[in-house]
Amino acid sequence: MTRLTICIPTRNRQSYAMDAVRHMLASGRDDFEILLGDNSDDPEPLADFVSQTADPRLRLLSPEEKPLSMQDNWERLPPHCRGEWISIIGDDDYLDPELCEALRVTGKRVPQADAFTWGRSYFVWPEARTHREITKIPTGSHLMHMDKKDLMRRMFFWEGAKDRPSCSFGIYHGALKKDLLERIRTTFSNRYFEHPNADYESICKTVMLAEMCIYWERPLSVFGTCSHSNSAGLRDPKVGLERIKAIREENQGVIEAENFPFPIELGITASVAHTIEWFKQRYGIELNGWEEGFIKACAGDCETVADQARFNEKKAAYAAAIKAWGGPKAVKMFNPVYRYRSDIPKFMGHAEGHLNFDMAIGGAQGAAEFYNMIDAMMFPVKLLESRLDQG
Template identity: 80%
Template sequence: MTRLTICIPTRNRQIYAMDAVRHMLASPRDDFEILIGDNSDDAAPLADFVKEINDSRLRRLPPEDKPLSLRSNWERMPPHARGEWVSFIGDDDYLDPELCEALRVASDRVPSVDAFSWGRSYYVWPEARPLPQITKIPTGSHLIHMEKKDLMRKMFFWEGAKDRPACPFGVYHGALKKDLMERIRDAFSNRYFEHPNVDYDSNCKTVMMADACIYWERPLSVFGSCSASNSAGLGDKKLGAERLKTFREENDGELEAKDFPFPIELGLTASVAHTIEWLKQRYGIELNGWEEGFISACAGDCESQSDRTGFNEKKADYAAAIRTWGGDKALKLFNPVYRYRADIPKFMGHAEGHLNFDMAIGNAQTAAEYYKIIDGMLFPVRLLESRLSEG
């Protein structure tokens, strides 16, 4: 039985996808498969790679006659998934096939589970990391049944959000049962992914449609960021504008909600908000009481800036949008504070359930190599069932 399909959509970044695949296929497990959605201009590199690997656990969807939007490339993949569960990652990311074991244990404990997620870990590839960076990983290993009402508040009311909704459930760096994905498609315009911001589109609908959401504190994947990734543009205004321009040109869906005066160029918070507001407008969902949480997240987006000029510019732009949207009453709730201190060394060590350390640990050169290092620090996946039995 194929328990899990790992989907890797990619466009002209074949070398990153190949590295992730090689490391995943080193696993002895036979209950997962990898499906590559190749949207590249040149089909040969990945076609040759799949042929050379010659592993039945690896399949590839070839490029179509013309390049697809990111949304359309994601959309064509779930129908080809053979797994009971489906997970998406980026081509510069990594996912541990041992997720299959966690899914097995979670399903045994909670038979109704149809959405599963795990702790976060982040890695910037060396070519995109000119300066040392401190990263952190959660060190807990509890398996937690999350209440739907709490997740709804986190997702749609921005409860506890720092710069984005604190809701980790969706198909991107999460796993959804194929049946849940089919129900989402049937309920929302016969598409798996409607909004071009596909990951948050999935998060919104997962929270709305899932029967049971289980979260494991232990990381099982790595969010990678190479020099060509969109996430690399978050810290560089010029680069971010270029990436967004390309995204707009290749997009085939509606990016912005109507009458919501927050340009997505403002940053991550504005972009996510447009996804949520677009969905609410599309399906006539009316909510009250989310505004303060959103404004707080806008402040958090500003506070992520590491230089004073960037902070001041972003603060002014958000303030203008908030005043247009909610007037002076809303603006009074917007109080970002510049917090970056270059003169204070970044903390390394264990605090508040996280281990903080240099991202260059072990001289890892890829997301997969980085995961191998942190995997040795974390609670062994193979012991999850016995730990729960003891509890």
């Protein structure tokens, strides 16, 4: 039985995808498979790699005649998945095949569960770092049922958001049952993925249709950032503009919701908001009362900026967009504060359920190596069932 299909869509970053695959296939488990969705200009590197690896747990979808948009490359993956559950990660990320054990235990305890996600961990590849990086991992290990109403408030009403919604129940660094994914397709325009921001679109659709959402505090994957990734644009404004330009070109220039005057170039909050507003507009969903939470997230986006001049520029741009959208009353709710202090060392240690530490610790050279290091610090996956039995 194939419990899980791990999908890795990739475009011209073959070496990162290969690194992730090699480490995953080192697992002795036989209840998962890896499906590579190659969208690269040159098909040979991954074709040769898959052929030489000769592992039945690894399969490849070769490039089409012309490069696909990101969402179209994602779209072609689910029909080829053999797993009961499906997850998608980036090629510079890593996912532990021991997720299969967590899914097995969850299915045994909560058979109706159809959406599963876990705690977050982040790693910037050494070649993408320009300074010392402090990362953090959650140290809890509770397995929890998440109330759908709470998830709706988090996603669509921006409740508790810092700079983006605090809801992670989608297919990207999450796992969805294949039958849920099929319900998503048949409910929403006969497609799994429609929007260029496919990960947040997936969260919108999952929150709407999932029957039972289960969250495990323990991280099971790593969000990687290499110098060529889209997430690198969150760290460097110039890189961000280049990534947005490329996405516009592959989507015929249209990636925003209508009548929503927040340029996606402003930052992650504006980008995610356009995805949510696009979803609501496309499917006739009207909601009231989310505006204040969104405005607070806009302020949070500004407060992530370390450079004072860049902070002022971003604050002014968000304020202009908020005024154009909601008028002076809305602007009064927008109060970002410049908080960066270069004279205070970044905190390292345990606080608020997270361990904060130097990302370079252990000398990890990639996302998989980083995961192997933090895996030794965390609650063992293999003990999940026995812990639940004791509880």
